[in-house]
Amino acid sequence: MNDDTLSATFQAVADPTRRTILSRLAQGEATVQELAGPLPISQPAVSKHLKVLEKAGLIERRREAQRRWCRLQAKPLREVAVWATEFQQYWDESFERLDELLKKERDARP
Amino acid sequence: MVIHSSMKSSQSIAKPAVITTPNDTEIRVERSFDSPREAVFRAYTDPKLLIHWMGPRKYKMTIEQMDVRPGGRWHFTHIDTDGTKYGFHGEFREILRPERIVQTWNFEGMPGESLQTALFEEHNGRTTVKSIVKFERKEHRDGMLASNMESGLNEGYDRLDELLRTTH
Numbered sequence: 482m483n484d485d486t487l488s489a490t491f492q493a494v495a496d497p498t499r500r501t502i503l504s505r506l507a508q509g510e511a512t513v514q515e516l517a518g519p520l521p522i523s524q525p526a527v528s529k530h531l532k533v534l535e536k537a538g539l540i541e542r543r544r545e546a547q548r549r550w551c552r553l554q555a556k557p558l559r560e561v562a563v564w565a566t567e568f569q570q571y572w573d574e575s576f577e578r579l580d581e582l583l584k585k586e587r588d589a590r591p
Numbered sequence: 592m593v594i595h596s597s598m599k600s601s602q603s604i605a606k607p608a609v610i611t612t613p614n615d616t617e618i619r620v621e622r623s624f625d626s627p628r629e630a631v632f633r634a635y636t637d638p639k640l641l642i643h644w645m646g647p648r649k650y651k652m653t654i655e656q657m658d659v660r661p662g663g664r665w666h667f668t669h670i671d672t673d674g675t676k677y678g679f680h681g682e683f684r685e686i687l688r689p690e691r692i693v694q695t696w697n698f699e700g701m702p703g704e705s706l707q708t709a710l711f712e713e714h715n716g717r718t719t720v721k722s723i724v725k726f727e728r729k730e731h732r733d734g735m736l737a738s739n740m741e742s743g744l745n746e747g748y749d750r751l752d753e754l755l756r757t758t759h
Binding site: 491492495570571572573574575576578579580581582583584586587 | 607608620622625630631634640643644647702729730731
């Protein structure tokens with residue numbers, strides 16, 4: 482995963498409206514109208530968010546008759562999650578090692 | 592929001608670090624150690640000690656530079672078992688032994704530099720280290736906290752966690 486993709490994914494999920502959209506799409510494909518329905522913002526505003534998500538590679542869009550459909554592409558999200566979980570574990574394992582190091586020091590100088 | 596990190600380890604006696612997000616651009620990490628702060632501070636600032644604890648065990652670590660004084664640069668690299676290198680670098684801004692370290696922090700390849708302030712507080716021979724990591728932008732902070740997607744403890748990311756499971 483290159484830095485640009487990672488950066489775009491982070492920016493895309495940093496917004497609560499876009500997270501709501503992604504959650505809805507996790508349940509299955511939806512039309513732009515269905516996505517906009519429960520949101521307290523205008524349909525053009527929703528379209529702007531969809532553009533950001535599409536650019537980040539998080540959704541795919543298609544047209545069928547008069548309807549515009551959106552579908553989730555979860556791969557970039559998984560990549561971010563995998564990376565970030567490692568970051569969190571990084572500190573816990575580091576601190577456990579620091580505990581051990583400090584214990585050795587205490588034992589050496591009672 | 593409070594996140595209790597969930598390290599799955601056989602050494603479950605260790606208390607996990609407590610991570611909080613007091614505002615849009617900061618992460619706070621708090622952890623206590625059963626040693627006086629002189630010793631903990633030394634472990635943070637002496638490269639001969641740092642190399643024994645910084646990072647997961649499976650990584651090899653090299654410290655390219657560690658000039659512990661205001662304006663001094665630091666740079667270290669973790670090397671994964673498959674040879675992948677993860678570089679970190681920055682600059683020390685303030686060193687107040689044994690109370691405070693202020694340094695910039697870059698994870699090479701990740702967007703955004705952060706400013707990290709580590710405070711060392713001692714009570715009854717135990718030391719609590721409080722690290723405040725300040726990012727320039729909310730997106731960069733949120734990127735660091737994207738692990739919420741998996742731990743599911745943040746309301747917004749909670750749903751993303753579901754999302755990740757359902758789309759596997």
